[in-house]
Amino acid sequence: MSRRTVVVVGAGPAGLSAARAAARAGADVTLLDASDQVGGQFWRHRALPGGGTAPDEPTFHHGWGTFTALRDVVATHPRVTLLTSAQVWALERLDAGVRLRVLVGPADGAGREHLTLTPDALVLATGAHDRTLPFPGWQLPGVTTAGAAQALAKAERVAVGDRVVVAGAGPFLLPVASSLLRTGARVLSVHEAATPASMARGWGARPAGLLGAAHKAGELGGYVGTLARHRVAYRLGEAVVAARGDGRVEEVTVARVDARWSPVPGTERTVAADAVCVSHGFTPRLELAVAAACAISPDRFVVVDDEQRTSAAGVWAAGELTGIGGAEAALAEGWVAGHHAASGAPDDAGLARAARRRARSADFARRLDAAHGIRGGWTSWLRDDTLVCRCEEVDAGTLRAAACATGSADLRSVRLTSRAGLGPCQARICGRTVAELVGATEPAPGGDTGSAPAVPDRRPLVVPVRLGDLATLPDVPAADAP
């Protein structure tokens, strides 16, 4: 009998862990990642010519040893096939199971190789990208997402600027500031929109409440220490509400915000800066889960059971896709998902350890949301001419006018009449912002679709594909056709 085949999509902490667990449980594993390296966003690193890693790499990462161990397993295990630069661009639901369409080769290049996979089990570990709320001037060069700044620091050792302001919400701001400091940037300040009161609600009332999440203490404590050593102010209840500059950012306006994130009049002050790194949380990459018809929760994460199994037959999910839990949780969830996807034994000792580690992280997402979740008052820092959709250059005034003129709160209609979200990023950046601005409801896709309006995370084409690549797709066996 042939071995069970498992495909894992995404080679960050969750995907690497899932691939190892599935191989260990006896399956033939194919691990795919769109990037040219494994590690995901969390362990994004500098690629040296010849394939090695830089000697200073461990200082940029937590759990670097964990990463190198996982990396070595997936690179050498006889039952693991690792494919980097492998972009899953579509998922088809068959009568039984799913079929993945993959292009392998340098992104945007012509002549990438087609790959079609019909595994017995699929583990989705596609992670999340950071969400940035718009503010006047956010389209200026020099304003980046915190994730992009972090990637630049980790992979290129390049700082986004000399005088950097970090702002937004969530503990992720801390490692970003820390990485920037390591690259030699001067981090002026870190502005966390969450107020001291909501921080206390999420993390507990102790002064260093953020460190209350036990498994995170070491990691976050280290960052706070780094900030303190460099005399970087970490200011709660503040937001960057505007950026200005001639051709690129030269100064930003920082203001105090209230519990609903509305700027408090009279508290604005101007800070000279040549770079601003902003992140207000994370948005899971749901495209493949939606395409597979996995149930999505009201707060828009993939719903999984104790075995990390989704509602779609043969599909498991792990990592940030199922809730923002950080790398430790992702590793544990990946272990559980990979083991079960491979039909591993239920009484496995490693499985039990992973499940216990996962349980320790279970409360993290709830605490994170209680402390740092986006509050509705932020929209009051927008002006009519503030761009909301950068791809199609739709500003807040146009968007509101389109919703008002048509009288439509249907997200699909508002998008089609204003063009917000119709550009190359396909609303990945602005989708939720647009929904919040026009007051449209965003029901979970994949679940009850009977009366649902638009589904912003449904992107049947996961990424843009060359028409020439589509036209030259090889045949699949007719028996496989949906």
Next chain:
Amino acid sequence: MTVDVVVVGAGIVGAACARALARRGLAVTVLDRRGAASGTTAHGEGNLLVSDKEPGPELVLAQHAARRWPSLVAELEDELGSDRHGFPPLEYDPKGGLVAATTAAGAQPLRDFAARQRGAGVDAREIDVAHALELEPALNPALTAAVWYPEDAQVQPVAAAEALLASARRAGATVRPGVEVVGALRDGERLVGVRTSDGDIPAAAVVLAAGPWSGVVAARLGVGLPVRPRRGMVLVTTRMPHVVRHKVYDGDYVGATQSGDAALQTSSVVESTAAGTVLIGSSREQVGFDDRLRVAVLREMAARAVRLFPFLADASVMRTYLGFRPYVPDHLPIVGPDPRTPGLWVATGHEGAGIGLGPVSGELLADLFTGAEPATDPAPFRVDRPAVLDAALDEPHPSESTPSENTPSENTGEAS
């Protein structure tokens, strides 16, 4: 409170019916189980075509529509405004269509078809390859025949439907999204309103304009109506310089429109939008309301488009969406009263032509409703024609149709 008319469906056909009826002084309520223009209207290309229609009643309606559209757009823009922060632009563009045969076998049927259309008054000009390349410089020069249709036009369908609805509201109509029809209110044989997910709505008349879901809603009202879904997919490229200047089709489009074959059919329809994207259609499948992605369909569409415009091989497709066309066995719309059920009126079944034909269908229905002289002959579209009544006998019994099935596609539909 009893309204004069409940319109079921807030797509372009329902919107057009609501506007035409409300402007004649009737109290109109429009229901849609989802939002305005959220079904078939949002999942097509915005075609206003005469080029694809055989001589016959549908072509007559299309010719009437082609004459009506420019004045309708002017009326709507006058009424609603179209400045930057006014109503979104309708993007009406009488750009014309070019049909190109790409095979030796396809040349003569296209010429014959164009000749028949000319006999019916269509401006269908047979042109040579040089002329075709003048119109579309990026076209594959390996053509075997080409016909130029200056009367073909394009519109942004969601904006058009929203404009018709906004105009209807200004004439007093009420639009209620998120309200689903679940049954009939009857007085004997007579339909006197609808039961909905949000309570009963008594009405002197009900207009059924639910597109491909019209058969499902009809069953809930206790009536058989043979409207079925015919699936189509569209590809959208990223923005590019304006290279494709008109609507351009390969000649196979003509054959596919009139076929009842359930197997996959594709033919290329390529055009630019005002936003700079290129839309690539189209496919036709009879697979019920199955909304699963089929990559094989995309491949066929891509291959045909690249054959028509070789430069598109390097274009990036950033989005695909699928929708369901309302399809009647004899390929004609249904517009008018249902003599089997007093109080019930129908406006549906336009298949892939609902954007173009919707507005004049709404006006035709209002003419019939108010006893005005219809602008075109309504007889071919009547509900009690044999092709509709015979097929209606084969429809499932109303009790077999449950509210949970046959839900619309949830693909984010984007017409541009």
